[in-house]
Amino acid sequence: MLGNGDEIYAKVVSSSVDPRLTFTKMIEPGNLPDEFMEGVKRYKFRGSSGKVNMALDGLPNFKWMPGIGAHLRGAMSISPSVEYMEKAYDEAKYGHWSSRPYIDMVIPTLTDTSLAPPGKHILSCFVQYAPYKLAPGLDWDTEKEKFGDNVVNAIAEYAPNIKDIILHRQVVTPLDLEREWGLTEGNIFQGELSLEQLFFLRPVAGWAQFRSPIKNLYMCGSATHPGGGIMGAPGRLAALEILKDGKAA
Amino acid sequence: MAEKFMENRISETRDVIIVGGGHNGLVAAFYLAKTGFKPLVLERRAQVGGAATTEEFHPGFRCSTLAHNTGPLRADIVRDMQLESHGLKLTSPDISTVSLLPDGRALVLYTDAKRAAQEIAQWSQKDATSYADFGTALGKIGKVIGEALTLTPPNIDNPSSVDLWGMLKTGRSIRNLGKTDLYRVLRWGPMAAADLVSEFFDTEPLRATIAARGIFGTFLGPWSAGSALVLMLRAAADPSPAGSVQFPAGGAGSITLAMAAAAKQAGAEIRTGADIAEIRVKDGIATGVVLTSGEEISARAVVSNADPKRTLMRLVDPSHLAPDFLQKIRNYRCVGTVAKINLALSALPEFTALKTKGNGNLLQGRIQISPEIDYLERAFDESKYGNFSRYPYIEITFPSLSDPALAPPGRHVMSIYMQYAPYTLKNSDWESQRTALGETVVKTIAQYAPNLPQTILRHQIITPRDLEETYGLTGGHIFHGELALDQFFTMRPLLDWARYRTPVDRLYLCGSGTHPGTGLTGGSGANAAREIVKALRK
Numbered sequence: 200m201l202g203n204g205d206e207i208y209a210k211v212v213s214s215s216v217d218p219r220l221t222f223t224k225m226i227e228p229g230n231l232p233d234e235f236m237e238g239v240k241r242y243k244f245r246g247s248s249g250k251v252n253m254a255l256d257g258l259p260n261f262k263w264m265p266g267i268g269a270h271l272r273g274a275m276s277i278s279p280s281v282e283y284m285e286k287a288y289d290e291a292k293y294g295h296w297s298s299r300p301y302i303d304m305v306i307p308t309l310t311d312t313s314l315a316p317p318g319k320h321i322l323s324c325f326v327q328y329a330p331y332k333l334a335p336g337l338d339w340d341t342e343k344e345k346f347g348d349n350v351v352n353a354i355a356e357y358a359p360n361i362k363d364i365i366l367h368r369q370v371v372t373p374l375d376l377e378r379e380w381g382l383t384e385g386n387i388f389q390g391e392l393s394l395e396q397l398f399f400l401r402p403v404a405g406w407a408q409f410r411s412p413i414k415n416l417y418m419c420g421s422a423t424h425p426g427g428g429i430m431g432a433p434g435r436l437a438a439l440e441i442l443k444d445g446k447a448a
Numbered sequence: 449m450a451e452k453f454m455e456n457r458i459s460e461t462r463d464v465i466i467v468g469g470g471h472n473g474l475v476a477a478f479y480l481a482k483t484g485f486k487p488l489v490l491e492r493r494a495q496v497g498g499a500a501t502t503e504e505f506h507p508g509f510r511c512s513t514l515a516h517n518t519g520p521l522r523a524d525i526v527r528d529m530q531l532e533s534h535g536l537k538l539t540s541p542d543i544s545t546v547s548l549l550p551d552g553r554a555l556v557l558y559t560d561a562k563r564a565a566q567e568i569a570q571w572s573q574k575d576a577t578s579y580a581d582f583g584t585a586l587g588k589i590g591k592v593i594g595e596a597l598t599l600t601p602p603n604i605d606n607p608s609s610v611d612l613w614g615m616l617k618t619g620r621s622i623r624n625l626g627k628t629d630l631y632r633v634l635r636w637g638p639m640a641a642a643d644l645v646s647e648f649f650d651t652e653p654l655r656a657t658i659a660a661r662g663i664f665g666t667f668l669g670p671w672s673a674g675s676a677l678v679l680m681l682r683a684a685a686d687p688s689p690a691g692s693v694q695f696p697a698g699g700a701g702s703i704t705l706a707m708a709a710a711a712k713q714a715g716a717e718i719r720t721g722a723d724i725a726e727i728r729v730k731d732g733i734a735t736g737v738v739l740t741s742g743e744e745i746s747a748r749a750v751v752s753n754a755d756p757k758r759t760l761m762r763l764v765d766p767s768h769l770a771p772d773f774l775q776k777i778r779n780y781r782c783v784g785t786v787a788k789i790n791l792a793l794s795a796l797p798e799f800t801a802l803k804t805k806g807n808g809n810l811l812q813g814r815i816q817i818s819p820e821i822d823y824l825e826r827a828f829d830e831s832k833y834g835n836f837s838r839y840p841y842i843e844i845t846f847p848s849l850s851d852p853a854l855a856p857p858g859r860h861v862m863s864i865y866m867q868y869a870p871y872t873l874k875n876s877d878w879e880s881q882r883t884a885l886g887e888t889v890v891k892t893i894a895q896y897a898p899n900l901p902q903t904i905l906r907h908q909i910i911t912p913r914d915l916e917e918t919y920g921l922t923g924g925h926i927f928h929g930e931l932a933l934d935q936f937f938t939m940r941p942l943l944d945w946a947r948y949r950t951p952v953d954r955l956y957l958c959g960s961g962t963h964p965g966t967g968l969t970g971g972s973g974a975n976a977a978r979e980i981v982k983a984l985r986k
Binding site: 234241243282286393394395 | 637638825832
């Protein structure tokens with residue numbers, strides 16, 4: 200049933216959203232075995248990243264590699280040392296976004312100019328760590344722009360001209376990821392990719408074969424094996440299982 | 449150097465030489481002697497025991513110098529060696545752990561499950577139930593893991609029928625656990641201890657006190673992946689959630705003294721003050737040892753109770769080892785995080801939290817400073833960057849409470865594990881930080897027992913550097929190498945070399961750097977002896 204009240208009937212329902220949404224928000228409680236629901240409840244999300252997208256009036260000029268060149272076309276990473284990244288993580292453990300974050304940047308307009316008006320560019324920044332659950336007294340709606348400012352400052356240490364060329368900035372917090380994109384707790388992989396949540400344990404031990412305790416209801420999102428990343432594998436594997444069950448028309 | 453050795457005549461030819469008289473060396477010596485070999489144990493220090501010793505550090509005050517609690521010892525080893533008839537007397541107090549909180553409260557965990565539940569119920573009824581459930585699960589899973597710990601890890605490339613049988617038996621035991629516990633075994637190992645305890649408990653001090661078991665002796669914080677494995681390994685022989693306590697009368701040294709007596713009675717010979725300079729290798733075969741005194745002793749086989757790095761990178765000339773093997777052994781993670789502080793006290797300190805409950809009785813077990821998960825994690829954070837924890841995780845026992853003979857009448861000894869004390873300090877060294885370390889520990893405990901500083905007669909501060917230099921623990925690692933998934937079972941110490949053998953023929957390992965290597969259990973020594981007997985009888 201859709202939000203607008205429309206009902207659509209089907210032989211098979213395959214959920215591409217995560218198990219928490221599927222089994223606790225979209226299905227009436229009481230229809231699922233306790234042990235399965237415990238597994239769903241235990242399944243860890245804990246998003247830890249945010250996104251900052253910028254519309255630029257030019258290209259960033261990096262101190263140690265000035266000018267426009269091939270280096271701007273690939274991924275640019277602010278991860279100068281293992282200790283830098285570990286310290287960024289330490290802050291997140293206690294509910295603070297990293298004051299000196301790990302940043303992975305790309306400029307998609309260098310490979311596809313149609314993404315921006317002529318001469319303008321886009322800088323897409325993946326930022327870690329941005330813990331979904333902030334320390335007591337903090338919330339993402341008030342932290343959002345501070346988090347964005349901090350990312351700009353971090354980049355400015357390497358590309359001082361960045362502040363002068365920003366036309367617009369879009370900050371996406373883990374909370375935004377949850378609200379806008381349906382990613383529970385802002386985890387971009389629909390759940391932690393940790394050993395205890397992989398392979399035959401993803402998303403729930405005993406329920407890793409894309410089926411659910413409800414007949415004809417399947418799972419096909421990143422919360423199933425082999426997990427997140429834009430590769431399409433969970434979807435394909437789920438489809439194969441659905442076909443195996445003879446659900447093709 | 450070689451010429452100097454040449455001058456010394458080869459004094460004798462021995463059957464089997466055991467390098468180091470730690471508990472595993474002594475256990476191996478016993479089993480080898482029992483099967484008809486004539487092992488000679490060579491110990492560098494003036495007394496046997498390795499990390500399980502009792503030493504006088506102030507006139508009239510003796511303390512379990514390093515380890516102060518058993519692993520616990522494997523029951524079959526205690527039985528086979530008849531350790532009790534050789535003088536070992538273990539006592540188990542009613543109280544396993546008292547966990548102190550900064551607000552003046554204390555969480556008391558009794559050894560008896562029912563009493564523990566009653567006490568926990570004062571914090572949370574739900575947790576009292578979960579505590580029993582957790583203990584039951586650990587017991588069931590621990591039994592299966594315990595069986596695997598007695599196995600020689602299988603030869604992966606070419607498993608023998610014995611290997612297959614062992615794997616089959618373990619596999620069957622795991623399946624027989626039933627679905628719930630089977631899934632737990634698979635899921636828990638790689639988890640963070642903090643996550644595992646949160647699945648069961650709401651009470652923060654209870655969570656942290658149990659999770660501390662997963663970080664003990666390791667370079668892990670409670671939020672590190674794999675700390676749950678350490679907790680499970682330690683629970684294999686002791687399923688009480690926070691760990692039970694077993695104190696040997698006379699301190700930890702009485703364990704190894706009893707072991708030495710048993711080994712001697714079985715036919716082993718033990719020599720102390722025998723410092724080995726080199727394990728002699730000829731044409732890829734171990735032929736004996738050379739002592740620092742210049743004396744050479746040749747033997748049919750050499751068994752090393754020293755850690756894998758010390759054995760294969762220092763005692764054996766590296767030119768006898770293949771470069772890729774050396775590379776791997778260099779990468780074996782062996783960086784310690786524990787320091788030990790022993791105090792001679794004029795009286796028992798008064799713990800604020802225990803005033804109303806009766807100080808003396810509650811100090812019988814282990815006293816922990818592990819009030820919350822974040823406290824432990826922050827203590828770990830500092831060590832990652834080469835600093836010792838300013839607010840450390842602390843585990844205290846009073847050996848003189850279970851055996852008053854360890855101190856003069858009315859006086860006491862206090863044995864303290866401190867974590868984290870990273871082996872390598874940033875911009876400093878342990879000699880210059882020794883006093884600061886002691887002060888930090890005393891200051892930390894004084895927040896819970898304000899009169900402690902006034903009762904101290906003497907400090908003994910053992911830094912990770914001392915653990916290496918005095919006790920021969922490379923990197924100061926109390927387990928002879930990090931206990932982690934990638935250094936466990938078929939990978940301890942190295943993948944392909946987990947069967948107590950080494951690339952040098954007739955050189956074997958029997959210390960904690962081999963499977964299972966989980967503390968003062970004797971497991972590594974007993975497993976190794978079984979394999980060595982098999983190999984030497986061929």
